[in-house]
Amino acid sequence: MINKVVTDADEAIRDIEDGMTLMLGGFGLCGIPENCIKALIRKGTKDLTCISNNAGVDDFGIGLMLQQKQVRKMISSYVGENAEFERQLLSGELEVELIPQGTLATRCMAAGYGMPAIFTPAGVGTEVAEGKEVRNFNGKDYLMEMAFDADFAIVKAWKGDTAGNLIYRSTARNFNPVMAMAGKVTIAEVEELVAVGELDPDSIHTPGIFVHRVFQGNNYEKRIEQRTVTERRL
Amino acid sequence: MINKVVTDADEAIRDIEDGMTLMLGGFGLCGIPENCIKALIRKGTKDLTCISNNAGVDDFGIGLMLQQKQVRKMISSYVGENAEFERQLLSGELEVELIPQGTLATRCMAAGYGMPAIFTPAGVGTEVAEGKEVRNFNGKDYLMEMAFDADFAIVKAWKGDTAGNLIYRSTARNFNPVMAMAGKVTIAEVEELVAVGELDPDSIHTPGIFVHRVFQGNNYEKRIEQRTVTERRL
Amino acid sequence: MALSKEQIAQRISREIRDGYYVNLGIGIPTLVANYIPQGINVVLQSENGLLGMGPFPYEGEEDPDLINAGKQTITTLPGSAIFDSALSFGMIRSQKVNLTILGAMEVSENGDIANWKIPGKMVKGMGGAMDLVASAKNIIVAMQHVNKAGESKLLPECTLPLTGVKCVKKIVTELAVLEVLPAGGFKLLERAPGVSVEEIKNATAGKLIVEGEIPEMVITSVG
């Protein structure tokens, strides 16, 4: 097997340069590549275009990169509660492209599957359709949406082996598998790095061929954005 | 959970009618829905269009349906060694549409993902491209291929639960998951039917929402087409 | 008496049929889960990648890796399945989800919906709403009939940027249950208890169609 292991997040992101386009996995703060985000902040890479469903919160996730003004443009479906984000957006420092969540996922998928464009009905008749080709199939209108073109995809998995095979845990899976397939270079940080042979081939979510670098992250905070609980009844 | 269990193959295929279009999972004789094929032969349904990567062999798989002259048209990527198939094809009793294997898989996927058409470079400049729209993206030509429209998808899984969640085993997975997503009605036969809660949610290959009927098959023969072995060295 | 949010949710819950896969939006739609009638088997889909969403976890059992599309901590149920975002919107686009329930700022009499953007205000994004409304076979909107200024939100045409066109099938508000007719117009199906047709007329700027006697909703929860 081909060994994809790098030492740590700093080595994994060593060649991410100013002005590049990155995909970052996660939904809200769930399943985000915490270690690589911190390494990007240490490196101070600037003018990044970030494709990620959300933009973190003020003091966690991509929000930390926004604090350091490393992001020039966000491509997201929902940017949520983030005061610094709002300030930069209103001041014109930050560009934001909001796209439907399914379109975001499917444009990643298109890249991973080598399909240059896909058709989706999402956004037909709305401002999302502006400037896009509309095409009717079987009586229904669809927008033609283009595959993303990202220099790096940065994903977080639960377990990974040295060949880059990945398994995600629960809803921390979200955008991670489709982004893992879509990057020109894909970096995976995992909670547990294991030897080849320890993952069941039938249970692998992302085959190692898509992953260029893998490392075991540390100090995962896994912050909860909306803690909701059921009262215990005695 | 919604219960998708039916008694057996005969009940599962009860409403498959003459002239319908079926998807049948499997690659060669690996991972084919043996029980449903036998039930279709018992039912004697005719004039079927079968979308399946291969057409079985003379005395197994879809080959058995060909023997009974139940198939009007095969849509496959490779029809292999099958004397009766060849006889019917040459006599004009059987129509065959040969399409690239990846195109076959991706036209299933398009249906499952609600995408009316996909772009693929496979077949550009060949007779496969005849009559199809060619489109250039980033300097490369692609064919526009349409999503399949199948009345029923019939798949074989290793384990399934009563809610229709499926797990496949090894390379018997092949076309089964993409076809399971693509049928208007999807029938799954499984080697082992288990209660909900027995399958790990993270390891499910086909979520139950795609499966309309599930049953535990029996007497799986699992015939091997090309038995190849390594000599044991003492 | 205008309905409470809980009562709107309760009324909507009666639209759910046995064997449905349902996607619930944020806000009132989320409450619908509390009122699903006994004996009705329903599977809740959460577009971040879960089928079979269970209740919130007990305190101390929250799992940061297990959230719904509203980013709330939740649980799975026996028979749950996890999948990635592309597959999730695949099943939405291929219409495997039987019913979508979501909120709205405005609905027009031809079924257009606006629920994601107010010009001049900070826009948070459409999330999965545009995908859901563009693909769902059956969309029920839970909304207030009028805004805080007393202006109708059921309009001849939406004034806000659209989320989707000609997609809303049914609307449940604090005042009424309405069907959006294929040819256009809000057909009044039910009144909230004690609310008159006249009150509903006054609160509806779009074309309201009233035919025959309009029954009162059956609401059992006290709200």
Next chain:
Amino acid sequence: MALSKEQIAQRISREIRDGYYVNLGIGIPTLVANYIPQGINVVLQSENGLLGMGPFPYEGEEDPDLINAGKQTITTLPGSAIFDSALSFGMIRSQKVNLTILGAMEVSENGDIANWKIPGKMVKGMGGAMDLVASAKNIIVAMQHVNKAGESKLLPECTLPLTGVKCVKKIVTELAVLEVLPAGGFKLLERAPGVSVEEIKNATAGKLIVEGEIPEMVITSVG
């Protein structure tokens, strides 16, 4: 001396670099796996849904659920991954497979390949070949230089129905190693041991480009 099939496979194996993902077609390409040099880490992709194809199983250990694209019983290796057919061709189309090795009936001097259909004969189908040749960055063809009638299979233009256009990068035959130049033409890189440039010229109907001294291949297997 013209090369044996095994020797063709051995020569092709030297094109494989450390860290490559490789798809091997049926026939001579399958034999290439037997000659991968020590110290070179290669992962074999089988398009029916496997990365990390291992050797044939020992007798009695055949698993009918575990086959390769040639429908042969095989094994997995530590680090293998299984996936469905759509994902398999996804990774092929997105060019994650570094090298594709396959057979051909004809190749033209601009890199067109024909390997699936002979008019008038029963056609078995293209399988995954059209997807592979349309997407692969790097395609090596293993073939016989001439057919049984002694006619060249390296042509100005293919006469058989095409599998793909302008895609073949390199050809290894029983007589020679040739590169297909981007501007067209078969550039002779190596001769089989004892085979003269003249013999190769006579066996090549398409434009053959011979520059300088043409070295003999280094072949160590006895064939």
